[in-house]
Amino acid sequence: MTSPTTLRPRADVPAGRTLVRRAVFLAAAVATAVLAWYVTGTTGVTVIASVWLLADGVGRLVPGMRGAAGWAAAITAELVLVIGASAVVAIAAPGPHGSVVWSAMLAVPAVAGVVLEVVSAVRRRDPRADEQAHAGLALAITALILGCFAAIERQGRYFDVAWAMSGDARNHALIVRSIIADGGLTLDSLRSYPAAVNGFAAVVAAAAGRGGAAGQLVLDDAHALATMYVLSAIALGVLLAGALLETLAADRHRQRLSVPVALVALVTATGAVTPLVLGTTLLDGFFSAYGALVPALATIVLALRCVREPRPLPLLLVLASVSTVLTFVSWTVLVAVPWAALLAAIVSVLRGRRGTAADMAASTRWWGVAGLAVAGLALVAVVAVVVAYLPTFRVIFALPGSIIAPSRWLLLSLVLVSCALALGGGDALLRRQLWVPAAAGLIGGAAVLALRVLGQAGHLTWTYYASKTSWLVVCSLLWIPFVPLIRWASGFGRDVEETTRWPSWIGAAIAGPAAVMLVLGTATTAPNPLSLAARGWSQPSAEAVEDVVQAADQPGPFVVWRLTDGGNDRIANFWAALAWASRDGAWVEPPPGASQSFPVWAYFVDESQVSQLCEAASLSPGIVVYTAEPSVASDLQTACPAADLSVVVEPRS
Numbered sequence: 133m134t135s136p137t138t139l140r141p142r143a144d145v146p147a148g149r150t151l152v153r154r155a156v157f158l159a160a161a162v163a164t165a166v167l168a169w170y171v172t173g174t175t176g177v178t179v180i181a182s183v184w185l186l187a188d189g190v191g192r193l194v195p196g197m198r199g200a201a202g203w204a205a206a207i208t209a210e211l212v213l214v215i216g217a218s219a220v221v222a223i224a225a226p227g228p229h230g231s232v233v234w235s236a237m238l239a240v241p242a243v244a245g246v247v248l249e250v251v252s253a254v255r256r257r258d259p260r261a262d263e264q265a266h267a268g269l270a271l272a273i274t275a276l277i278l279g280c281f282a283a284i285e286r287q288g289r290y291f292d293v294a295w296a297m298s299g300d301a302r303n304h305a306l307i308v309r310s311i312i313a314d315g316g317l318t319l320d321s322l323r324s325y326p327a328a329v330n331g332f333a334a335v336v337a338a339a340a341g342r343g344g345a346a347g348q349l350v351l352d353d354a355h356a357l358a359t360m361y362v363l364s365a366i367a368l369g370v371l372l373a374g375a376l377l378e379t380l381a382a383d384r385h386r387q388r389l390s391v392p393v394a395l396v397a398l399v400t401a402t403g404a405v406t407p408l409v410l411g412t413t414l415l416d417g418f419f420s421a422y423g424a425l426v427p428a429l430a431t432i433v434l435a436l437r438c439v440r441e442p443r444p445l446p447l448l449l450v451l452a453s454v455s456t457v458l459t460f461v462s463w464t465v466l467v468a469v470p471w472a473a474l475l476a477a478i479v480s481v482l483r484g485r486r487g488t489a490a491d492m493a494a495s496t497r498w499w500g501v502a503g504l505a506v507a508g509l510a511l512v513a514v515v516a517v518v519v520a521y522l523p524t525f526r527v528i529f530a531l532p533g534s535i536i537a538p539s540r541w542l543l544l545s546l547v548l549v550s551c552a553l554a555l556g557g558g559d560a561l562l563r564r565q566l567w568v569p570a571a572a573g574l575i576g577g578a579a580v581l582a583l584r585v586l587g588q589a590g591h592l593t594w595t596y597y598a599s600k601t602s603w604l605v606v607c608s609l610l611w612i613p614f615v616p617l618i619r620w621a622s623g624f625g626r627d628v629e630e631t632t633r634w635p636s637w638i639g640a641a642i643a644g645p646a647a648v649m650l651v652l653g654t655a656t657t658a659p660n661p662l663s664l665a666a667r668g669w670s671q672p673s674a675e676a677v678e679d680v681v682q683a684a685d686q687p688g689p690f691v692v693w694r695l696t697d698g699g700n701d702r703i704a705n706f707w708a709a710l711a712w713a714s715r716d717g718a719w720v721e722p723p724p725g726a727s728q729s730f731p732v733w734a735y736f737v738d739e740s741q742v743s744q745l746c747e748a749a750s751l752s753p754g755i756v757v758y759t760a761e762p763s764v765a766s767d768l769q770t771a772c773p774a775a776d777l778s779v780v781v782e783p784r785s
Contacts, residue, residue, distance in 0.1 A: 157267070161271060164274055164275045165180075165181070167279065167282055170282055171278050171282050171285060171292075171362060172278075172359045172363065173359065175336045175340045176362065178235075178238050178239065178242060178339075179210065179238065180274065180363070181245075182210055182239075182244075182245055183203075184245070185241075185244075185249060186205070186206035186209050186210060187267075187270075188249065188267070189245055189247075189248020189252055190205050190206060192248070192252035193251060193255070194447060196437070196441045196445045196448070197437070197447065197448070199377065200371075200374030200375070200377045200378050200437070201374075201434055201437035203370050203371065203433070204371060204429075204430040204431075204451070204455070205447075205451050206245075207371070207426060207427075207430050208427060208430050208434075208451050211328070211426070211427060213244060214237060214238060215317055215328055217240045217316075218311075218316035218332075218334065219317050219331075221237060222317060225315060226315045227315045228313060228315060229338070231340070231341045231342070234339040237316075237335050237339070266389065268389075268394075269373060269377075269389060272398060273366065273398060274369075274370070276398070276401075276402070277365050277366050277369055278362070280405060280662050287666050287667075288674055290668075290674040290677040290678055290681075291665065291666070291668055292355075292358060293354035293355055293358050294665070294669040294673060294674045294676075295358070295414055295669040296357040296358035297354050297357070297417075297672050297703070297707065298416065298417050298669070298671055298672065298703065299416035299418070300416060300417035301354075301417035301419060302417075302707050302709070304330060304417065305356075306710060306719075308330050308333050308337055308353065308356060309714065311327065311331055312334050312342070316331070316334075317331030322461055326420065326424075326461050326462055327461075328423075328462040329360070329420040329423030329424060329462045329463075330420060332360070332423070333356055333419075336356055336363075337352060340356065345684070346685065346711045347680070347681035347682060347684035347711065348681075349684075349711070350710060350711050353710070354677070357419060360419070360423065361413075361414070361419075361422065364422050364426055365404045365405055366404075367426045368409070368425055368429060369401035369403075369404040370401065371426065371433055372401050372403050372404060372429065372611045373397035373398065373401040373611075374433045375429065375432055376397050376400050377393075378440060378565065379436065379562055379618065380393070380619070380622055390621070390622065391637075392621035392622075393618060393622050395621070395641040396614060396641050396645045399645035399649055400618075400645060402649060403649060403652070405662060406653030407653060407656055408606070408652065408655055408658065409422075409610070410422070410662075411656065411659050411661040412538070414661050415659065416533075416536070418535075420463055421463045421600065424459055424462035424463035424604070425466070425608065427462060428455075428459045428467075428604075429608060430451075430455040431456050431459065431469075432470065432568060432608065434448050434452040434455065435474050435476065436477070438477040438478075439480045439481060439564050439568065449474075449478070452474045453474065456471055465579060465583070465597065466601065466604050466605075468572075468576050468578070468605075469572045469575070469605055470572070471575065472571040472574070473572040475571065476567050476572070480565070480567055480568070483564070533596030533597070533600070535596060536656060537599035538602070538655050538656045540594070542606050542652075542655050543576070543602050543605055544577070546612055547570070547573035547609070550569045550570035550612050551574075553570075553612070553616070554566035554570040557615070562615075566615070569612055572608060576608070576609075577605065579605075580601050583597050583598035610652060613648050617644050617645050617648065620644075621640075670699070671699040672704060672707070673696070675696060675700070676692075676700040677704075677707075679692055679695060680704050683708065684711035686756070689730070689752040690708060690711075690712070690755060691705055691757055691758070692705060692757075692758045692759070693745055693759045694760060694764060695758055695782065695784070696784070702737055702739075709734045713729070713752070714731075730752055733747065733748055733751060742767045742768065742771045745757065745764075745768060745771075746771050748777075749772065749776055750775070755778075756778050756779075756780060757780065758780050759779060759781060760782055760783055762781050765781070
């Protein structure tokens with residue numbers, strides 16, 4: 133019997149079978165598009181279709197960019213084109229625009245993708261079998277994640293947005309409103325906050341159409357955030373799987389993916405929606421941080437391909453450099469990860485090509501781009517971070533914040549695994565490749581250490597930003613423990629004489645990665661985001677969202693007080709501030725003599741203190757109080773009889 137690792141030459145696939153495969157793929161793609169429309173609307177479908185067009189076009193035109201690198205390139209191009217179009221429009225025509233203008237911005241990548249497809253058709257560049265197989269895996273990941281959120285949406289009213297409204301989500305909605313009011317992403321927005329993710333979300337939100345009552349506008353904001361979370365989850369799932377596929381042995385990388393290999397990659401992709409990654413994100417509203425993981429992982433995938441590709445491709449370095457900059461303007465500190473990954477890839481390429489000076493000299497463009505990339509990385513590291521922002525960082529990084537951090541040892545564990553594989557794992561190519569995540573982990577860990585020192589005057593303290601950066605670096609390296617598993621799965625036999633063992637191989641390809649993902653994905657006390665969302669979420673619950681939307685549709689300011697529970701009332705008031713205490717992305721100024729604004733009041737409200745409700749009346753005369761307790765009216769009459777407010781009692785069962 134042939135050894136499980138022995139490969140036989142594959143016979144040409146009959147034309148009929150090829151047509152059947154294409155028909156099945158097309159049907160699955162149409163079904164996924166319908167599912168995407170149901171979950172994310174027209175704007176989400178546009179984004180997903182644009183990325184697919186770009187990935188397919190790049191893969192056809194540039195053979196060295198096929199597969200996972202094509203996905204990373206397409207995602208990077210999508211971000212750059214949409215954010216770039218937003219910035220250009222904001223400069224050329226500042227101020228509010230209609231939904232047609234925003235839709236045109238969102239369509240720019242789709243147009244670019246169509247152009248690539250036309251050019252590839254003119255040049256008669258057809259997709260290879262391996263490219264089609266990789267596309268099938270990407271489609272499966274997209275459908276799986278969309279299916280999860282579609283199931284949540286069917287559970288009840290407002291279940292589709294409640295999970296996207298926790299923590300800092302309202303603050304991100306305000307930033308999105310500000311960008312829409314400016315007519316696009318401006319330099320002022322980036323100076324005050326790394327708002328690239330919010331800039332993309334603003335295009336998605338405005339292209340979907342806005343207007344109507346204040347309650348509908350709150351829902352529009354929540355839908356835009358939810359759509360961005362779903363799109364980011366799909367991108368992260370594809371990139372986690374893509375990073376893993378880049379580590380396959382050279383003789384397997386260009387072949388059609390076997391079922392066991394595809395299953396390992398699919399399980400790895402589910403890391404994007406685990407409690408560790410998505411649960412931590414949603415609980416505290418880490419909207420921009422979750423989005424920043426996308427360009428960071430795209431850089432890692434491109435860097436891995438840069439090491440693997442036998443011929444120097446300047447385009448890989450260009451795109452990796454661009455995605456590094458995107459990370460910087462999305463969540464600044466996370467730039468340490470793609471910065472280190474790109475630098476490690478350049479060094480690895482130079483070391484791996486010793487003795488081939490003639491080949492390297494023939495590609496002067498690669499050397500030029502490599503030099504520019506290194507110079508750009510140095511500029512970001514030294515000038516933008518150390519010189520320009522260090523005084524600000526000392527203040528910001530000491531600020532408190534809420535985060536459920538993963539195990540403190542998780543980052544160290546992943547760094548050690550990366551280094552172990554880079555030092556002694558597999559063949560020479562794999563070892564060179566794995567210095568990319570190893571360097572990212574080491575430099576990311578150094579950034580965490582620096583934050584612990586900066587935050588508390590030289591003392592090693594786990595501050596908010598240190599914990600958050602550690603979590604983000606962990607998420608960037610989540611795929612590392614699956615490298616031995618996919619190498620193991622890629623060795624499963626493909627010989628027709630061993631078909632009886634396929635059930636065992638498939639079972640092993642699911643059980644092994646699933647066990648690892650269960651350990652890693654739950655290495656936190658954050659909740660399971662999918663199961664909690666399917667139950668209506670918590671703080672805000674779907675019921676609390678309904679309270680805010682209905683109250684916001686009534687004229688004038690309002691507040692909820694002892695309507696559901698303390699946590700839900702607090703987050704409801706947090707969003708109530710967005711409904712009536714903001715205008716064009718800015719908070720309405722409090723009345724003269726007020727000690728604080730209503731948004732600040734809503735953030736720190738304590739329902740056990742009736743005097744705070746009296747203060748709300750002084751901040752917003754004529755405010756309406758929605759409550760489930762009839763005694764609130766008498767309590768207010770005793771505490772502040774002259775207060776200008778009214779009480780509406782809504783009994784709850």
